[in-house]
Amino acid sequence: MSAYPFISQRPEYSLMDSNHDATTESPLHAEVHQVLNGENVLRRAAERIVALAEPYVDEACLNVEIPPGFNVDVACRAIVRRVHDALSATTMTANTPSRASARVHLRTLCEDLIFVKWILGLNEDVATEYLQRSARVDVLRTIEAQLEFLPDAYRSLDTEVPELGFHDPKAALEQAREEYAEFCKAQGWGKRGPSVRDMAEASEILSEYRFFYFLSSKAVHSNLHEIGRMAWSNRHTISISSRPFAGVHADLAVVYGTWLFGEVIEAVASRFPPIGQLAASEAYAVWLAIVLVGPARNGRLPLLIHPEELK
Secondary structure: OOOOOOHHHOHHHHHHOOOOOHHHOOHHHHHHHHHHOOOOHHHHHHHHHHHHHHHHHHHHHOOOOOOOOOOHHHHHHHHHHHHHHHHHHHHHHOOOOOHHHHHHHHHHHHHHHHHHHHHHOOOHHHHHHHHHHHHHHHHHHHHHHHHHHHHHHHHHOOOOOOOOOOOOOHHHHHHHHHHHHHHHHHOOOOOOOOOHHHHHHHOOOHHHHHHHHHHHHHHHOOOHHHHHOOEEEOOOOEEEOOHHHHHHHHHHHHHHHHHHHHHHHHHHOOOOHHHHHHHHOHHHHHHHHHHHHHHHHOOOOOOOOOHHHHO
């Protein structure tokens, strides 16, 4: 994996050592010292990243000049917001008894990383046309889905179906799909357009795709390993719970969620000055180091399956 080669070159890594001179510490040193000597270090450090990033994300996303239409700039700003929201949700869920569910947010982080790197690698005009054609298909499919389900849902609840305010999108959807297919074929992507794997391959991040897409799929699908690992026996009875691996789930979600968030920040840093400032800041490098390099140097990057499960 290619992420974060710049971190090892930063002097802030010395802050990973908690045995520093407290009499000369800066506010950042003091906060790092407090986190490193407390409990749940990875979660606390990831929370610092979320809080630190918030004003930079706001500056990149709020009160922006109106663009000529849905374009690469809008899509990338939206992805910055989405991944910040996803990492925030990850850290919050990791602090609850249901921390196994923190992993579901990795799917958003994984797919948004792949998509943003792919879209930024395209010619800007081609990327903008792709976004607009794909968005039109997505909107019409969404209208179709709710018009197919909601009337039956109301009737099943013995309730009068209200006016939903949408026309039947079938004809418009068929036309939009045909135009999208023709556009994609003209780009050499096939009539269905590029898959997530295609995007990852074109962006040269297949290793991230294979690992993170697999990991996030396990969290969101009915995966039998995930179901089976909830059953534990005391030789007399079994108990079904996600809590035996609560710490593993939390660390996995926080570490790899931070990894993916950081890769998105790196991908868009040169496009949006506030995000570039975040990526270049001392505090960001320090907290990123604690979440990612700390476990790596100790040989403790989170496992997808634990040796204890195989006994």
